[in-house]
Amino acid sequence: MTGILDVVYAEYNYWIYVALMMIGFYAMIAKKNLIKKVIGANIFQTAIFLFYVSLADITGGTAPILPHVHGGEHVEHAADVIYTNPVPHCLILTAIVVSVSTTAVALALIIRIYNEYGSLDEDVILAARKSLQPEFSEYARQKSVDEVSRQ
Amino acid sequence: MMVTEINSITPLLAVLVSMVASVLILASGKYPNIREGWTFVAAFIKFGLVISMLPLILKGNVITCTVVEMLPNLPIAFKVDAFGILFAITSSFLWIFVSSYSIGYMRSLKEHAQTRYFFCFAIALSSAVGIAFSANLVTLFLFYELLTISTYPLVAHIETPEAISSGRKYLTYLMIAGVSLLFSIVVVYHYTGTTEFSFAGIAGMDAIPQTTLVILFVTFMIGCAKAAFMPLHAWLPAAMIAPTPVSALLHAVAVVKAGVFTAVRVILYVFGVDLMRDSGIWLYMAYFVSITIILASVYALMQDNLKKRLAYSTVSQLSYILLGAVLITQHGITGGMLHIPYHAFMKITLFMCAGALIVTAKKENISEMNGIARQMPITMLAFTVGALGMIGMPPAGGYVTKWFLLLGAAELHSMILIAVLLVSAVLNAAYFFPVVYVAFFKKPDHELAYKEAPLTMLVPLVLTAIISIVIGIWPDAPGMFLDIVNIAVANVTGGI
Amino acid sequence: MIWVLDITMLFFLVVCAIAAISIKDLLSAVIILSGYSLIMAVVWVEMHSVDVGFTEAAVGAGITTVLFIATLARTEGRSED
Amino acid sequence: MNKLALFVVVITGLMLIYAGQDLPPFGDPDTAMYQHNMTQYFIENSESESGVSNIVTALLANYRGYDTLGETTVIFTAGMAVMLLLRRRER
């Protein structure tokens, strides 16, 4: 029974991760709202974590924790127990921490941006920056400088 | 002819002496007398060092000096041979006169930023001598670029918008040239694995496919845009906005001669006589420079500004040198090489006269110079000497080189080239005689009192005029330029 | 039939993700993101990676959400897209 | 802008799908990854070498302990960065 279903399961898993990655990526680059971008980044990263964890999983395996935790006595573990691959778990633990750190910094930046420009919308911020520092054409800029220095 | 290589650091010292002087000039900028003192001391030491190598060169030796291995297989090295010392003597000798002349000129006009001026001048001179002594293309390129950069502040010296735009033009031409030269050097290195000059041309050049070879020659020649042949000449008239001593030394001697020198080096010491002849490039190049010779003379005819007229004359005369080199006959090369010092002495005389006119009579245009000889007879006499030399009339030196060039052209039985030389002589006469005529025989518009330029200016220009005559009436004096040129020609033609 | 549950959860993940990026009210989006993280944590535990699941529950659904909400409290709650 | 974004996303997605064709099947213990001696080594030796029975912890704190030091530094960095960004200036 398990064979076919496992394949379906495995394939399905993979498609989900691709879909999640694309959703997150799209939000990161297409959304105008900065918070949305950060949400997208979170989804994007989590999708990659899902990929890693899926890699680690072994059908019929158990969590990579050896079974004699509290006794302290060494017990030979049964040979037929299959453990899932612990390496990706370890990597992803690290990656999650990185992800939350990035999010925190991003949010701090967002707060600062909001304090400066009073908006979280990329277009509004861009417009505000333009109005605060009008981008002279090169010629106009030089001319104005020349005029100032002539006086 | 056996060539012995002698190791010595004298070439390095000769280059460095004005570099060191430039630092001292900068340091003593607040005390003009000390500053100019450094210039003089350096000029004399430099000339002494250069001339001290002459006896060895005349014996047929070559002095080498490897400074540093800049990149693997790509040293910064000096090699003094007869051709190199010819250029070095010319430029370092004339520096002495121009230093004196500069002081007179700059102080009379109370120019600003004189420290910067003398600083850049010293560096430019270093570069010129460096170019003369370079043992390989990369060293030559190093000084070539340094010369471009150090002369920019001199061209843009007066800092008016016009000067700056002229400076930009100057820079644009020369930097494009530099890039083209670099490209050519890289290609040469790629095919031959070396960039070191050799009397017979760099070994391995003949392995380059014909098309590439032609392209390479063209890019090399673009790289020598300092030689101001047409159509890459436009920077030279533009650079006339610089103070006259700059025009005199740099745009009659150091910079343009560096360009011509590089071109000749490339033609004879990179490509080599044999390759030039076998590939047939020489003929096209000869016709090409002929166009410049004629056309530039015509342009000169149309100028009213004396300095501009001299500039176009320079353009024309420089191509004589190139023509001589590409004739690749013994006489042709002799004539071309000999024209480097000869033209230098005559043209510097003319420029210094023009500068004297600007300082004393405040006149730049020929049409304003009616009877100016009554005011400045000595200056105009010197001018006449220079003009005669340019036209190719004895006693000034010009006729010697023209003679050799004609011999070279005759050897090849090329009527066209002979005709070019003769026509150009006529044109030279056509644009120089009016100046002399106007100055001596036209009546001044108003009464002119006798008033010559300050002595610091007058003495140099008289001396160079005298030298122009001396080299004309006694060209084959032992140890003089003809001797040196003979050795150089023997080197490249295999001692025929 | 645990795989049915798995597929359902994975499906919900996609739904949550799309909802989180398309909903205009940012607080709701953040809460949905929190839910997304929680489901993700459960999926991971289901895949035998208990440590990662534990961490994601604490971080993704916990701290990240708190930080998001705190940020929203200092900025604004609506988004144009 | 949105079209460009969509284009980039689709390209990325195609790349992911392209890669997906050759990925080792999920849940299969016979992959290069699981059979590489590294994984097996950890499962067999982590207890006797590190004294902890949670293999992930053994990996995290012992075999790849240096990564974890880096990870802690990342957190610390984030703390510092946010402090730098949002704290008021000290006088």
Next chain:
Amino acid sequence: MTGFDLIATHLPVLTVVIPLIAGFLTPIVGWIDRRLPWYWVMLATLVILLITLSNLATVITTDTIHYKLGGWNPPFGIEYVIDLLNGFVCLIIAFIGFMVAIYSKESVKKEVPGKTTQFYTVFLLLITGLMGMTITGDIFNFYVFLEISSLTAYALIAMGDRGDGVVASFNYLIMGTVAASFILLGIGYLYAVTGTLNMADMHNLLPDIYENKVVLAALAFFMAGFSIKVGLFPLHAWLPDAYTHAPSTASALIAGLMTKVGVYAMVRFMFSVFTPAFVIDVNMTEILTWAAALAIIVGSVFAIAQSDIKRMLAYSSISQIGYILLGFGLVNVIGITGGLLHIMNHAFMKCALFLVAGAVFYKTDIRNIYQFQGLGKKMPITTTVFLIAALSMIGVPGTVGFTSKWYLALGSIEADQWIFVAVILVSSLLNIVYFWRIFDNIWFGHPHEIENIKRDEAPLTMLIPMVILAILCVFFGFFSGYPIEQIFEPLATTLLGGVP
């Protein structure tokens, strides 16, 4: 074992651990006295400079250094591998770090007032991150340090111009996160097909499975990620803003180092994780060279259009990164030598130029190059440094810029790609255009006002590093023979590993 031997054995790890520990102790140091962190950072960077020097010397005289962290044999544990390539990059990092540390004293006081302690903490952590990325032989460890360096860079950039700095930092953060995620994904792919994380191990395992599509996808994601990180042309959008609006100190550090380490990583992955044969086979090098050529031209052209000096330098960086990558993309010994050389050269030049921009801003609050008139009189030393570094960027012989340009042009001919020779040369001309207008403004603008300007030079702590960098620009312009023969050429040969 004597104490000296003890330290000598552990130098590789100390390269990273010393700035790390110094970094997180900085808050405590700053808590004791607010003036202390600068001395503390100087000390730390000096120590790692000496360590990296010693590491490189060891690599040159003996052999590649392997350091097993935690004593675990690779691939089970993390391994530090120092060969010529990263030994040299580490030295550059430590050196530039030290220079910028000296420089930072006054600049940070002015531009980041009241937050110097945190600034220096982050500064040291940035160096930690860059060092860790460079020195490690484990790809996941690489990712961790990549994130340390990225986070610190975001923070430093955000410290810059009010408003603009924060926005620039946020954009960088988004792009950086995309890049890092791509790299993480690539690592996952490679792990999935090989089962190892050790670079050397992977290098041995991968050739057997090169026809696997996952490997190609991994390469593509790595290249995309690193291209963002180094600001390769179509993916450069974050870079100009970030460099322009960061505080001067941070600009110099980030411009001098971040992208260099990014390039290093790209090279490391292309040549030491994958094999050159594979990378050439899938045309990645060709794509890289064309992108690089485009970057060279476009970067220079954009630089001409700028009036803010830092923004101009940023665009110039984009173009210069193109040079480096062009060299590596040519995949021949000469081209790679040129690329390696340009890593070093560009670090010197660009760092010097950013330091000059910072010093001018410190004294005059001016960044618009059309307001630079008379600066030559006011700040002669600073402007001379600028002159030297800019001439070096142009590629005037006798400066470092020439040496790398020489190799790159030669390498292009070697690869029979004449078009790239043209690109390199045209870009030199464009460099002249955008630097020369500044020279004109500094020395030739408005003479009558210049006469009255008094000399007002930047403080000594700023001058010293600038002058040292300028001297190095000239020194290595003449004395590149030794490093090329000892380091770059053997390194290029090793990297290519038998590819014709």
Next chain:
Amino acid sequence: MSRIQESVIIRTVVRIMVPFIELFALYVIIHGAGGPGGGFQGGVIFGAAIILYAMIYGIAEGKKRVSDALDRILASTGLTIYAGTGLLCILFGGMFLQYGAVPLIPDDPAKVSKYLIDLVEIGIGTTVAAVMISLFFDVSPPESEEGELPDYEGAD
């Protein structure tokens, strides 16, 4: 003051809960050796406890429990413990972070390793908790606007 913060029940529950959450966090940190958990998760939970307290009682009250200076020192301390452990291994002749090299218990490097792993986990936990608290304190609205934080209903 929002309704949530005013609620006596919530205030009391939080006051009682916080110590238990902290205890649980410590358990998670130590438990990492034998089961799911570890320094990072424990640290986050510990941080969450303080954050919860600060959310209900206000940032100022929270800062009374964990002051800025303490926070900063704790963050550094955690890392110092970690890196210090690594350096300790160097001092005893091992590689960096080679726990077995420390002769804490002769002839049983695995045991030593276990203890040092616990120590390291505590270090991680300390730093993580401290940073999480500091992150929250920094990101949440400044004290002058204190109390607006959970009051988010008005924003639609």
